[in-house]
Amino acid sequence: MRLFLGDEFDDDLHWRARYEVAVATLRGTGDLTPADALAAEFVEHSCEADDPFELEDGSVLLMYCLGAFMRGKTTLTAECLAEWNDRLRHRVSGLLDTGPTPNRRAVLLQILGHLNMQPDAFRIEVTDEPVPDVAHLVDEEGDLNLEMDDVGVSAEDVMVDVDAGMSLWLELTSLFEQAALFPVERLADLLSILTPLIVDHPLYRALADAVDEQVEKTAGRAAAAARCRDRAIALRRSDKYVAALREFHRAKVGWWSGDSIRGSLLAMFLIADCYEQLGFLHAAKQSVLLAARVAANSNDDDLQDLFAQGVSIAAHMDYGLGSWFSSAAAAEAGLILHSNLVSTLDLDDHRVERMMYELMWIYLASRDLIPILATKVKHLLELAGMWNEVQGIIAETAPREADEWIDVVRAQLFGEWMGDVKDEWRISFAGLGTTWTIIGANEPITARAIQRLAAAAEVLLAELASDDLALLNTDIHVSVALGATSGERAHPLPSNEGRHWKVLLTPWSDSVSGSEEPVRVELLAVLSSILAEASVLPVEQFMARIEEAFKRGLSHKIGFGPLFDELLYWIAHDGYEGLRPGIALPIAVQEARYIPATAPELAWQDGPGPTYDQGEAMDAIRRRYERVAELFPFTLARLMASPEFATTVDELRRRGWRDWHILNCIASAATNHRMQMLGLDRYVSDPGPKGDEARMTFQMLAFEPETAMLKGVPLAVFSLENLEYNRVFGLVVFLKGVGLDVHQGTPDLPAIEHFLAERYAYWSDDIPHDDPFV
Numbered sequence: 001m002r003l004f005l006g007d008e009f010d011d012d013l014h015w016r017a018r019y020e021v022a023v024a025t026l027r028g029t030g031d032l033t034p035a036d037a038l039a040a041e042f043v044e045h046s047c048e049a050d051d052p053f054e055l056e057d058g059s060v061l062l063m064y065c066l067g068a069f070m071r072g073k074t075t076l077t078a079e080c081l082a083e084w085n086d087r088l089r090h091r092v093s094g095l096l097d098t099g100p101t102p103n104r105r106a107v108l109l110q111i112l113g114h115l116n117m118q119p120d121a122f123r124i125e126v127t128d129e130p131v132p133d134v135a136h137l138v139d140e141e142g143d144l145n146l147e148m149d150d151v152g153v154s155a156e157d158v159m160v161d162v163d164a165g166m167s168l169w170l171e172l173t174s175l176f177e178q179a180a181l182f183p184v185e186r187l188a189d190l191l192s193i194l195t196p197l198i199v200d201h202p203l204y205r206a207l208a209d210a211v212d213e214q215v216e217k218t219a220g221r222a223a224a225a226a227r228c229r230d231r232a233i234a235l236r237r238s239d240k241y242v243a244a245l246r247e248f249h250r251a252k253v254g255w256w257s258g259d260s261i262r263g264s265l266l267a268m269f270l271i272a273d274c275y276e277q278l279g280f281l282h283a284a285k286q287s288v289l290l291a292a293r294v295a296a297n298s299n300d301d302d303l304q305d306l307f308a309q310g311v312s313i314a315a316h317m318d319y320g321l322g323s324w325f326s327s328a329a330a331a332e333a334g335l336i337l338h339s340n341l342v343s344t345l346d347l348d349d350h351r352v353e354r355m356m357y358e359l360m361w362i363y364l365a366s367r368d369l370i371p372i373l374a375t376k377v378k379h380l381l382e383l384a385g386m387w388n389e390v391q392g393i394i395a396e397t398a399p400r401e402a403d404e405w406i407d408v409v410r411a412q413l414f415g416e417w418m419g420d421v422k423d424e425w426r427i428s429f430a431g432l433g434t435t436w437t438i439i440g441a442n443e444p445i446t447a448r449a450i451q452r453l454a455a456a457a458e459v460l461l462a463e464l465a466s467d468d469l470a471l472l473n474t475d476i477h478v479s480v481a482l483g484a485t486s487g488e489r490a491h492p493l494p495s496n497e498g499r500h501w502k503v504l505l506t507p508w509s510d511s512v513s514g515s516e517e518p519v520r521v522e523l524l525a526v527l528s529s530i531l532a533e534a535s536v537l538p539v540e541q542f543m544a545r546i547e548e549a550f551k552r553g554l555s556h557k558i559g560f561g562p563l564f565d566e567l568l569y570w571i572a573h574d575g576y577e578g579l580r581p582g583i584a585l586p587i588a589v590q591e592a593r594y595i596p597a598t599a600p601e602l603a604w605q606d607g608p609g610p611t612y613d614q615g616e617a618m619d620a621i622r623r624r625y626e627r628v629a630e631l632f633p634f635t636l637a638r639l640m641a642s643p644e645f646a647t648t649v650d651e652l653r654r655r656g657w658r659d660w661h662i663l664n665c666i667a668s669a670a671t672n673h674r675m676q677m678l679g680l681d682r683y684v685s686d687p688g689p690k691g692d693e694a695r696m697t698f699q700m701l702a703f704e705p706e707t708a709m710l711k712g713v714p715l716a717v718f719s720l721e722n723l724e725y726n727r728v729f730g731l732v733v734f735l736k737g738v739g740l741d742v743h744q745g746t747p748d749l750p751a752i753e754h755f756l757a758e759r760y761a762y763w764s765d766d767i768p769h770d771d772p773f774v
Contacts, residue, residue: 018042019057023064032068036075039065047087050095052107058088059115066119072126081121085160089115102178109172110187116165117194119158155197166203173210184214192230195247196238200466212250225254225263232270241274242465242601248274249557261298265291265306272313276320278599280429280458281414282451285317286559289567308337311571312355319358321415322594325370325580328362328377329573331355335384345384356381360390365409368399369586370421372579402586416594420447421583423590427454430596431461433473433604434534440480444577448565449505450480456523456558460531463554465602467545470537470740470759472751473604474498476530482507489522490529494746499534508565516563523558536740536755537610609759611739617765620737621660625769628663631705635670635713640773648720649773658766659773661727668726670713671702677711731756 018038025035032039039061046058062084068074069081092112100108155162169187176182188211198204208231216224232247248271255264268291275284292310295303312334318327334355339345345352359377366373381387400408409417416426425442427450428435438454440446475498483504493500503526506512506519532542546554562570598604608614629636639645652662675681675698683694716722731752732742738760742752756762 015042015045015054018045019061022061026064026068026073030071030073032065032074032076039074040076040080043084043088047084047091049091052095052104052111055088055092055095056107056111058084059111059118062088062115063118066121066124069121070119070124070126078121078124085115085118085121089160102175103181106172106175106179106182109168109175110190113165113168113172114190116161116168117155117159117198120160123158155201158197162198162201166198166201166207170203170207170210173207173214176210176214184211184218187211188215188227192227192234195231195234195243196240199235199240199243216254221254222260222263225251225260225267228254229263229267229270232267236270236274239277240601241277241599242462245271245274245462246552249553253553253556261294261300262303262306265295265303265310269306269309269313272317275458275462276317278431278458278462278602279414279596280431280462281317281321282427282429282455282564283458283462285314285321285451286455286564286567288313288317289564289571290559290561293562293567293570304341308334308341309351311337312351314571315355316358318420319362320413321419322409322413322417323415323420324362324365324418325373325576325583326420327358328373328380329576330571331359332380332576333571333573335380345386347386347389356384356386356389359386360393361409363390364394364397365405365418367394368405369402369589370418370583372583376576376579402588406588406592410594413594414596417592418585418589419594421580421585425450426593427451428594428596429454429458430598431458431602432465432469433471433598434461434531435475435596435598436478437475438478438480444569444572445507445565446480446482448568449482449507451568452508452564453478453480453503453505453523453526455564456520457527459557459559460524460527460549460554461602463549463552463557464531464545467548468605468610469531469535469542469545470610470755471531471535471604472748472755473758474534474748474751476534477501478503478530480505488529490526492533492745496746496749498751499530499744499748501530508563508569513562513566516559516561519563520555520558524554533743536735536742536752538739538741539743606758609738609740609755612760614761614765617761618767621658621765621767624660624664625767625772628667629772631703632667632670634706634708634710635666636772638712638715639666639718642715645715645718646773648718648723651720652723656763657727658763659769659771660766662723663772664730665723665726666718667702668730669717669722670706671698672726673713673717674701674710728753734760734762 019042022032022035022039022042026032043058043061043065046054046061049055049058062081065074065076065081065084069076069078089112092108092115096105096108096112159165169191172182172187176184191208191211195204195208212224212227215227228247228251232244232251235241235244235247248267252264252267252271255261255267268287272284272287272291275281275287288310292307292314295306295310311330315327315330315334318324318330335345338352347353347356359381363374363377363381366377378387381390406417415428416422419426420442422442425440425447427438430436436454436457438450438457440450477498478501480503484506485504489504491502493502505526506522508519512519528543528546532539535542537545649662653659672681675684675694678697680694680697683690684698685691686694728749731749732747734756735742735752753762
């Protein structure tokens with residue numbers, strides 16, 4: 001190729017040779033330095049080009065240069081690279097201003113968008129780490145592979161102008177109908193590469209949807225599904241499991257027909273993997289069992305391996321949940337299916353090897369605690385040809401007491417150890433600031449319904465992870481029973497700490513099979529009620545977010561086809577089920593509790609609240625200082641003359657109270673005392689004349705200046721304890737003052753205070769002011 005570098009050759013060949021030599025040098029040696037001059041000549045030439053394809057080649061080579069710069073494998077400087085990006089963008093913008101044809105305009109918009117979403121050379125951190133295979137740095141089209149180990153890296157951190165780039169590409173999608181010759185596959189490829197960085201951008205979803213729709217028109221539904229899968233895999237590699245779930249779910253739906261059904265079922269396995277990474281193993285188990293059931297019922301020999309694989313993965317999920325009895329039963333079914341439908345067991349297959357070691361741990365624990373299960377598992381290991389592989393480890397593992405086993409397994413599980421043979425079925429998981437505990441009787445029909453509710457709750461939490469639901473950081477306890485009712489199925493129980501619910505679920509039976517939709521609607525109604533009560537958003541805003549989730553496909557994500565109960569019944573193993581009722585666990589195991597951790601992506605939102613505005617907050621505090629002084633001048637004068645109250649103020653300030661907190665509580669304590677003296681406090685919430693009188697009196701006492709004629713409030717009313725009481729019960733009023741609401745009959749006051757402290761600067765916001773107590 002170097003033969004064509006001379007000026008005596010055709011101009012196009014002359015420049016193309018420079019491009020190819022520069023790229024080959026970098027890709028072949030991992031170092032651009034020997035070809036820096038050729039790369040510079042080509043990009044400089046591109047900056048003056050009129051042909052969109054020359055401009056695109058310049059953009060691609062610039063990406064190669066940025067990749068080399070990132071690893072210190074070029075003498076090109078950040079100043080030089082940034083200047084080329086500026087000049088190329090300026091050139092493309094100028095050509096767009098000339099009013100090009102739709103096809104030419106579309107190509108130019110793609111190039112300009114890409115240039116805006118290239119790394120900013122001045123913000124690239126050059127690393128001293130060994131250079132990996134260059135193919136991992138730059139793809140075949142010259143696009144820098146930006147898989148970030150630090151998921152905190154955002155597009156704004158690295159890109160030239162992500163907002164401009166996204167807007168340009170979204171504008172490009174509006175030309176699809178006019179620009180029939182535009183190659184949308186190139187844009188789809190770029191989108192897949194950049195998805196981990198731009199997935200959180202507000203324009204991402206509209207852009208991805210438009211690109212998928214066009215790919216489907218030009219290449220078919222399966223091709224669009226493949227693009228969703230590619231983006232999902234890129235997100236999965238970047239540990240962005242929530243976003244990956246949405247793309248995998250879209251791929252699942254896109255492939256759900258004809259010859260592409262295998263792709264859909266594989267997507268369901270990948271969906272399960274994402275749920276597992278989030279700690280949502282019931283949702284994961286439901287996904288793999290549904291895929292296995294579809295494969296089993298397909299009568300397609302080419303899908304039967306997925307039948308076996310799905311049941312085996314379900315065994316792995318049960319192992320992770322601590323349901324080791326159920327795991328052993330599912331593992332036996334999975335191994336038999338694998339041998340009959342796939343091939344002879346290969347112990348070097350990582351999935352078979354994983355099952356073998358999980359069965360080994362189940363055997364060891366049951367050897368020490370549940371001998372009847374140990375006998376079954378040993379027999380299974382022998383039948384599967386696994387016993388000889390693990391016998392040495394087993395022989396060297398000394399017996400453990402129950403307490404020792406609890407310590408050994410605690411770190412590796414996502415649920416109650418041996419929970420499937422405890423007296424009570426208990427499931428715990430956490431997400432979005434809520435920690436859930438769902439309990440009920442440990443008998444088959446109830447246990448399966450509990451798992452149905454848990455799986456749906458996990459799917460819902462993952463789906464809503466990117467929405468600000470203004471959830472309280474609280475514990476949610478749900479007690480499940482089964483039965484029919486014509487009324488509400490979810491009933492809140494009084495509690496000022498945590499949220500407690502009693503839920504009545506429809507039991508699964510053969511009559512439910514084939515008409516599952518009402519039961520799924522029931523699940524969503526129950527879960528929406530529970531989450532709405534834990535949220536402080538106004539009801540209409542909360543429900544709007546639920547409706548948006550439905551538009552994103554929440555219904556099919558919760559499940560389709562057989563209910564989770566039926567899937568669990570489908571893989572139940574009679575040889576194990578008959579043993580379950582006779583098992584007596586040690587007390588230590590019965591009482592051991594799983595404390596769920598929250599995956600980073602499902603963390604409670606602790607940034608500024610949805611209605612928080614610092615300017616408005618400062619104005620509100622200013623008004624409090626002014627208004628309390630205006631409305632309660634006589635009370636404040638008496639308090640300022642009291643040495644005891646001065647001591648109280650010092651103590652409250654030591655505890656972190658702001659002066660406006662103290663003033664608010666003085667006003668509240670004085671008003672409440674006067675209402676009590678008039679005997680009207682009990683009628684404030686009542687309808688009718690007495691309630692009207694009480695409310696009118698309250699308005700007068702709280703919002704009209706007190707006069708010397710009003711009897712003074714005893715100083716004892718302003719004790720430390722009473723002011724704290726008024727502050728805590730004033731939190732609900734504060735919440736409503738910022739446009740939020742409480743839907744709890746007995747408010748979870750500690751959670752509300754924590755919410756206001758973290759998201760509304762309750763303990764930190766203040767303004768400069770004179771001391772109101774001197």
